[in-house]
Amino acid sequence: MQSNTFSGLFDGQNVITLQRTPSTNEFLRKVLTKSTPLAEGTVIMAVDQYAGRGQKGAVWQSEPGKNLTFSLLLLPSFLDPKDQFSLTAAMSLAVAKWLSAMLKVPAKIKWPNDIYIGNKKIGGILIENILKGKTWKSAIVGIGINVNQTTFPDTIRDHATSIKQILHRDSKIPELLAELCSYIEREYIVLKSGDFKALLADYKQRLYRLGELHVFLVDDVEVTGMLTGVTETGRLQIDFNGHMVDFDIKEIAFVI
Incomplete structure (x- = not known):
């Protein structure tokens, strides 16, 4: 396990890198049950996440060392639990805007929070909310992005893509993490401002298959x-x- 920081998100972010773990969401959830508190913006990143989860219990399949697989701790106590979807929208927008800017092609959000380039999935988000009574205690935001992987299992081969397949070159994963976190910070600030209508309108315009x-x-x-x-x-x-x-x-x- 390696720990380092980079500036930007939440005034200096703690990044803990695990060489191998079943799930960064699960690891972070277990850490949160211990007495030592973690700062908002803490990231748990895995070199090899071998049992990551997606929506509806699906397994996120990732080749070791090739992709961006991490979980981010947020403390959205400023939100009412009934507004949980606004966090999903903000995180989805952050990933979609980051990919669109980097790849120079539109990244779409397949409802509720898968990220598509064309008709192929390039990433996904899984948010686990931890509530205490009527208060939103914390949120674990798990994000997986296909980066340098170019071969996929037969079951998903025709419906998956990666940054390398689009840019035709390798990318440095730590650099991508820092860039993506800056986009997350921006959308999180919009979320904190309480402008849910603007957030939802932006999310809607980026929906995969909208109007089709x-x-x-x-x-x-x-x-x-x-x-x-x-x-x-x-x-x-x-x-x-x-x-x-x-x-x-x-x-x-x-x-x-």
């Missing part, structure tokens, strides 16, 4: 509808030929 007819799976039935946006609580809004319906994460899936 697409096939979705609802109750094991394939249905075609147009994605029109999200509600303030983060439910996906679909227009089925003039009939508007909103869905939770467990109620609908994209059909690839």
Whole structure:
């Protein structure tokens, strides 16, 4: 385990690098149960994360040493727990804006928080919120970005991409971490300002498949509808030929 700092996020950020761990989110969660407090902005980064998790219990598959896999500690006590989706929107926007600027191509947010370039996934976010009564105690923001990996398992090969596949060169992962954290800081400041409407509008404009007819799976039935946006609580809004319906994460899936 190696610890170092870089300036910027939250006035000097502590970065703890683990050579190998099942999950940086799990590691950070266990550390938080101990008596020693961690500063907001602390990052746990893994060289080899071999059991990372995505949405709906999916496994995040990452080749050791090739990708950006880390968890960030935030203390969003200024937010009401009912506004949890605003944090998801802010973190998704940070990653999408960072990738768009670096790759010079639009990065889209596949609801709620996967990041796509074209029709291929390049990254994902998993946020674990820790609440104490009616207070938001902390949030563990797990982020995985495909960086220098160019080969993927057969199950995801046709639907995954990486920074290297787009730029055709290797990138230095510690440098990418510092750059991404600066984008996270910017969006977190917007979140702290309380301008949720602007945040949500920005998020909506970057949605993958926004305004397009697409096939979705609802109750094991394939249905075609147009994605029109999200509600303030983060439910996906679909227009089925003039009939508007909103869905939770467990109620609908994209059909690839």
